[in-house]
Amino acid sequence: MAITLKSATEIEKMRIAGRLAADVLRMIEPYVEPGVSTERLDEICHDYIVNVQQAIPAPLNYRGFPKSICTSVNHQVCHGIPSNKILKNGDVINIDITVIKNEYHGDTSRMFMVGKPTVQGVRLSQVAYDCMKIGIEMIKPGITLGDIGYAIQSYAEKNHCSIVREYCGHGIGKVFHEDPQVLHYGKPGTREVLQPGMVFTIEPMVNLGKRQVKLLPDEWTVVTKDHSLSAQWEHTNLVTDDGFEVLTEHPDWPL
Numbered sequence: 001m002a003i004t005l006k007s008a009t010e011i012e013k014m015r016i017a018g019r020l021a022a023d024v025l026r027m028i029e030p031y032v033e034p035g036v037s038t039e040r041l042d043e044i045c046h047d048y049i050v051n052v053q054q055a056i057p058a059p060l061n062y063r064g065f066p067k068s069i070c071t072s073v074n075h076q077v078c079h080g081i082p083s084n085k086i087l088k089n090g091d092v093i094n095i096d097i098t099v100i101k102n103e104y105h106g107d108t109s110r111m112f113m114v115g116k117p118t119v120q121g122v123r124l125s126q127v128a129y130d131c132m133k134i135g136i137e138m139i140k141p142g143i144t145l146g147d148i149g150y151a152i153q154s155y156a157e158k159n160h161c162s163i164v165r166e167y168c169g170h171g172i173g174k175v176f177h178e179d180p181q182v183l184h185y186g187k188p189g190t191r192e193v194l195q196p197g198m199v200f201t202i203e204p205m206v207n208l209g210k211r212q213v214k215l216l217p218d219e220w221t222v223v224t225k226d227h228s229l230s231a232q233w234e235h236t237n238l239v240t241d242d243g244f245e246v247l248t249e250h251p252d253w254p255l
């Protein structure tokens with residue numbers, strides 16, 4: 001499938017969808033506290049997206065996913081299903097929000113520390129954030145996705161962390177997951193050349209231990225095989241004529 005280049009009109013719609021997704025993360029932050037269940041967080045986000053934003057939570061019923069957001073706690077890598085699991089002091093959680101507004105998607109996720117942060121949790125979350133930021137700041141016409149993947153992988157490994165290879169970033173627009181696949185590892189000069197108008201996510205999953213993962217019997221939740229902590233941050237990004245624009249940036253949380 002070919003990579004779609006977005007028109008000015010489409011980009012304007014994606015700015016709106018991106019901002020709404022960022023707003024959901026900003027809204028939910030104060031609720032991420034010891035004692036709350038992940039399904040309560042799902043319920044609050046669902047109601048906000050549907051009733052306040054008048055938008056659609058993209059995960060709900062996507063390929064059978066049963067909830068409106070993904071909540072991945074501690075050794076869960078991604079696609080955690082909100083449940084009656086109660087968050088406790090020292091947990092780390094990724095909340096991944098995708099909204100559809102006027103047919104276009106905005107996709108963003110970030111880490112939250114529950115209660116008093118642990119040293120390991122803070123360190124891993126910071127490495128994962130830096131991986132995402134390093135990748136985003138490279139975006140400009142003419143470089144390749146392999147250049148980005150290589151830089152992300154090198155940074156993670158230099159910091160004695162590993163990059164998950166089974167899941168990647170993706171093109172996004174009217175379609176939730178479209179071409180290109182954005183690998184968070186790779187070799188310079190390989191894969192697609194960036195062009196103005198491309199929109200794709202960068203969403204590295206970084207493990208404190210080994211990179212291997214397994215899928216739980218619920219067929220969604222991905223966990224680290226060695227049960228080491230995992231962290232992920234995600235933004236939706238536009239390639240501009242001379243660089244990039246982060247479509248899911250929130251003014252309270254500049255890149």
Ligand code: MF3
Nearest residue numbers: 059062065070079096098107
């Ligand atoms: N938001 C995830 C991503 O970054 C995808 C979630 S798919 C779901 O691509 F079905 F698990 F919601």
Ligand code: CO
Nearest residue numbers: 107201203234
């Ligand atoms: Co994504």
Ligand code: CO
Nearest residue numbers: 096107108234
């Ligand atoms: Co996402």
